[in-house]
Amino acid sequence: MRETVLAKGETATLVxxxxxxxxxxxxxxxxxxxxxxxxxxxxxxTRYLAQGWEIEEDGP
Known part of the structure; x- marks a missing residue:
């Protein structure tokens, strides 16, 4: 399993x-x-990073 948490701005989050x-x-x-x-x-x-999202956590 791999889980990456992405953030954009103060409140937007994707996992x-x-x-x-x-x-x-x-x-x-x-x-x-x-x-x-x-x-x-x-x-x-790669797609979300290109849209301006930033990695908060990345790991198994």
Whole structure:
């Protein structure tokens, strides 16, 4: 499992979570924003960083 917490501004938060069953992106209320049946963690991380998001935490 890999989990990356992203932040933008004071209140916006996204969490990218990848497990054996795929990748999900959750918002600050833990609502699913995106879901994929495979590992798209790095692809999504690159996309969000390009949009101005910053990494707060990244790890297993």
């Amino acid at each position: 990218i979570v990848t497990t054996d069953t795929g990748t999900e992106v959750l918002d600050e209320e833990e609502e699913v924003v995106e879901t994929f049946p495979d590992d798209r963690h790095q692809e999504l991380l």
